[in-house]
Amino acid sequence: MALPQGFIEELHEKNDIVEIVSSHVELKRFGRLFRALCPFHSEKTASFTVYPDTQSFYCFGCGVGGDVITFVMKQENFDYMSAVRFLSERAGLMIPDDDGDDESHRRRKIYDANKTAARFFYASLNSDEGRDARGYLRKRRLSDSTIKRFGIGYAPPGWRNLYETMLSQGYSEQVLMYSGLCGKGKKGAYDIFRNRIIFPIIDLSGNVAGFGGRSMGEGAKYINTSETSVFRKRRNLYALNIARKSSERSMILVEGYMDVISLHQEGLDNAIATLGTAITPEQARIISKYSDEVVLAYDTDGAGKSATNKAISVFRKIGIPTRIPDLSGSKDPDEFIREHGVENFKIRISKSGSSIDYELSKARENNPVELDSGVAFLREATAIISSSDMKAEREIYAGKLSEEFNVDKNTIMTMIERAGRRRYKRDSEEMVFKASDIKKRFDFSSSMKMQLGSVASEQRLISLFFLNPDLVKEYSEELEENFFKSKHVSEIYEELKKAVESGNFFGIGSLSGRISEGAMNMLTKSISEPELVNFSREDVEFYIERIRTFNNKLDFNDVIEMDSNELRDHLESKRNEVKDRNE
Ligand SMILES: [Zn+2]
Secondary structure (H helix, E strand, C coil), rough: CCHHHHHHHHHHCCHHHHHHHCCCCEEEEECCEEHHHCCCCCCCCCCCEECCCEEEEECCCCCCCCCCHHHHHHCCCCCCHHHHHHHHHHHCCCCCCCCCCCCCHHHHHHHHHHHHHHHHHHHCCHHHHHHHHHHHHHHHCCCHHHHHHHCEECCHHHHCHHHHHHHCCCCCHHHHHCCEEEEECCCCCEEEECCCCEEEEEEECCCCEEEEECCCCCCCCCEEECCCCCCCCCCCCCCCCCCCCCCCCEEECCCCHHHHHHHCCHHHHHHHHECCCCCCHHHHHHHHCCCCCCECCCCCCCCHHHHHHHHHHHHHHHHCCCEECCCCCCCCCCHHHHCHHHHHHHHHHHHHHHHHHHHHHHHHHHCHHHCCCCCCHHHHHHHCCCCCCCCHHHHHHHHHHHHHHHHCCHHHHHHHHHHHHHHHHHHHHHCCHHHHHHHHCCCCHHHHHCCCCCHHHHHHHHCCCCCCHHHHHHHCCCCCCCCCCCCHHHHHHHHHHHHHHCCCCCCHHHHCCCCCCHHHHHHHHHHHHHHHHCCCCHHHHHHHHHHHHCCCCHHHHHCCCCCCCHHHHHHHHHHHEEEEEEE
16 A cells, blocks of 8 residues: 555544444453454354554454454455545545555556446447347346346457457556456457456445356356456455345345346345355355345255355354245246246245255255154254254254154254254364464463464564564564564564564554455454563563574474573574584
8 A cells, every 4th residue: 555654643543443443333341451242253252352552453253353444444344445535534634645556546447447348338238239138138027227227238249349449448458457357368458258248246335346247159158357456256246235225134145147136126126146156254244244134045956055055054154044945946036036926936035944944854855754764864953953053943943843753852952952062062173273272362371382383483473573663673683584484474574674664663553454364363363462561582582582493493392391591502503513514
């Protein structure tokens, strides 16, 4: 980012993180810090923590952390510049002119090029060339006003229609390349979208982020804009810009553009789709901001069924209930509505069961009762029911099964609880890493310190550097090149050094937007460790030596028992050995 650091510093001074966060969640004070239920994942006990001292936040539940800008980015689903703009307006600050060549400038250029391209596609659809495409859309029963509302267009056949048009309007070839509208081959530049119906993908700020194209001839049936600075398939959702304003507090997740559009045309303005990929946790989190429940209406084929199963588990992890309507007999929601009408579709939704009902009916199909009077089914069913967090819900299902199979309800509840424990054990095995982390946090003693791995040592050292920037000046000469091996730590170190050396360091905000999301999460977590407050110079030396030990690949067992003096001597002798060998 090319914004002057002085401005970013002022932005942080005028936007206190406690104030900003507390306008979104209810903060409770605990000594020097604040806690709240995390706005980014669903939880019952508060693990989202705000640190006024470092003006940072970190969630011990989902591992997300950052400064006030990061918080606004996540909370509002903004990019970096939009968050800066938001906070500037709030504080009454003027954003200094952006540098001509920076990332936000590039993003604006892409948005601008996309908008012009969308106009070109829309005009092409309504020209002579677009006759077949119009015929196709009419056959799919899309009205003119729907076509207009979604900005549907057409990319004519031929290799350079868009390219020539955009160039004649003053766009550079470079912009066409990095916006993903054109590619470059042996014969020069060419249009990515050719002979395709075009669906512009609008982001939450109302900008055209990218395009989806449906083939009217050869080639893959659907293609999307490749990943650009403004278009991320794992983040963007089709029609979310409209659906988030729906009066419904649920969303209907479907597979494709045409499903979304025909549902909207029928008045279901809460339909959305992913862009040709399975739903990601990130997308699920975005959806959870605008809805309390998700209806999964994927295609009814095998691929659709397995996508449904995946989506159920993604949403379950973030605590959003799902419902799955039965559309069997039709291939997708679009076809269902064409054959049975929208009212029947709505009825199917209102009658649809929870994800547990859905999984139970699958289990029923997979385990025919005739074979073993239901034993296999009961085993699978109790495992499914155990995924419910609500005891009352588990009881209801247990009651139903008890009646159906004439088995004592308590027996079934016992099976459910046992399955729940197995699930818990499996989940907690996946969490071992996290648990050991927490242990480190709470009983950190010198013997534990001796067992710190290289990554933990690097994290502690970088945290001490961050909290005491004078140390960076003091030690930067001494640390050899590529001293830090962890990607995140070395990234932080480089930016930290730059900021400190140029006199621009003012805390977490001076790294915001300069280090990756992963590095930011790691840093905000590390600096929240309470024992970092009372550090001594010996600690710094200890961590440096420890990292060197790992870097020099010495035998861990040899050095584990040494104190720092012995360690230093040992290292010295090892170094001399190496020198001798080389001479
Ligand atoms: Zn969280």
